[in-house]
Amino acid sequence: MTPALQGKKGLVIGIANDKSIAWGCARAFRAAGAELAVTWFNDKARPWVEPLADQVQAALRMPLDVEQPGQMEAVFEAIARQWGRLDFALHSIAFAPKSDLHGRVTDTSREGFARAMDISCHSFARMARLAEPLMPDGGALMTMSYVGAEEVVPNYGVMGPVKAALESSTRYLAAELGPRGIRVNAVSPGPLATRAASGIAGFDQLLQDAVARAPLRRLVDIDDVGALCTFLAGEGGRNITGSTLYVDAGYHVVG
Template identity: 65%
Template structure:
């Protein structure tokens, strides 16, 4: 594991102990990084705060990207506390269930726009706020899924949204490279997180992925966290703009 000693950053998307973002937080802590953690709302705080305290998170803040001013308040707190930022992990996504469970062709305008705002445009907003806090460079990471490039049954609306997210990563990487800021998407295979539970027949999807992947297993949030640690480290200084798969090889299979 690469050392992240001295690096500090923000992790958005911890919901519970099964979250991909929690796997990242735990592995970054093990590598020596200092983190700030956010929670969605008061209901989520009771699940997130004990986890954040386990990794000695220096800030534990509310952040609902749909609430005006909350995201800006988080970055203002970061600037006051650290004065700078080395990394940001964006691990949030949302689509209204009525739109997610239906056909893409039937999705509502409001549902599509909301899914794009929370799952994709929020990364752009965070990049804009993070840029002035990364005068010496930094790393932005977001979470995608194979449904961005292939049709995955029952993934529906989120497929085009994640495709937009991966394209956003490439454009941000090109725009921010001159500031020394690197941008990546991590594409985990299916794993039993709270967010994934909203996808219809998700258990079947996990079983199929395990059967078809060359390694015949599922990745874990800790596996994602170990890759995140590497991408944030100085060892990955010449890597940017890519989508990295953590799926036991499932993405290479026809």
């Protein structure tokens, strides 16, 4: 049987270490036959990411800090030179300043809210704009959300409204890019012990509560997310767009 993503070219944004959701996805994409481009955040992150890039035989590796002018454009220019096209791209980055993340939404600073929105949400729209010319025959764009986008999760703070905006952006991007055959979806995993999640106060308790609340009585892992994203990037997901898909052992269906 031909691997599901054989011959496809994909970009993975957001690998920080071997616990990252983006790493679980990259590993699954590669196992399904895709050729990958991967990015690291900065020089401090590079030593953690490059060995992982080696494991998936990434054909293109570059820095990407979405707050730095020109860096995202440089990544897509390199993809255009090397491949001339792109079949799928994964956006798995999020950030909010600690002072705003740990406080009330009511007290969020203008600067902190804007920065969280820019990095976690608007960067996905920018990615879509740059990917569009490289997907003349269609493609798939994916981003990472969380159930805090639709319900109040203790200590999730400003990221709740930001993820809600990300999910809404996903729907609008899907509507706008659909006529070109480009599918856009958000994936909403259950709580995962990633570096980003470690910044949420009381996260260990959140994990325990998730097991008790989820109908399947278990947590998911980065490989579960990778399996779903591989499906969305391939032929099986050809008619799925504008959706938020949950991979959370049913966590989202129980209030």
